[in-house]
């Protein structure tokens with residue numbers, strides 16, 4: 644997969660040189676290119692913003708630099724443009740899985756009050772464009788959202804996660820754990836600050852461990868994400884949970 648990121652703060656993406664994504668880039672598994680939008684300005688001040696038509700606070704990102712940047716970066720190849728915005732469609736795990744199947748993604752990071760709306764409309768003449776929100780809170784720009792989405796997407800690519808890291812992904816896919824949040828996890832020592840690891844986890848009884856983990860995940864989901872419990876199919880709850 645090739646990912647292009649266009650931003651006025653390219654240094655924001657230094658974290659993509661680290662850890663699993665950094666390793667995937669170094670191995671050639673993943674091709675991530677970060678571009679400074681100001682490379683496509685032609686004035687002395689490298690201007691990327693101007694006042695909003697119709698008045699109102701703040702500034703809007705000018706369309707010209709974006710148009711030239713997208714023309715050059717995409718260069719006619721099949722690519723999907725992702726524009727983080729508070730007004731976008733919610734980004735979910737299903738979107739990460741869908742986008743992990745794409746050959747090329749381009750992330751356009753807005754700042755100020757956003758990007759002139761004609762940029763998305765013009766790009767949509769040549770490629771799929773998705774306006775996406777990572778949550779109902781307002782950031783100062785699209786960079787953090789892009790980091791979040793790039794991590795959520797690229798960790799799903801074959802070979803990016805090592806064997807030890809993939810366990811978390813599997814626990815959500817296996818044995819009736821769909822739609823549940825992760826329950827508690829423990830490692831050595833067995834006693835720490837007067838807290839003991841739940842004995843069932845030391846029992847060697849894998850059936851009992853699986854049942855305990857599912858019960859803990861159900862409880863944590865019901866406590867922290869009641870919205871998910873409602874969506875859970877009846878058969879996912881055992882008789883005891885139905886009586887609660």
Ligand SMILES: Nc1cc(-c2ccc3cc[nH]c3c2)n[nH]1
Pocket residue numbers: 727728729752753754755756757775776777778779780781782783784785786788
């Ligand atoms: N989910 C979410 C996205 C954003 C976002 C995205 C782009 C820009 C550009 C200027 N402010 C922005 C905020 N906030 N929250």
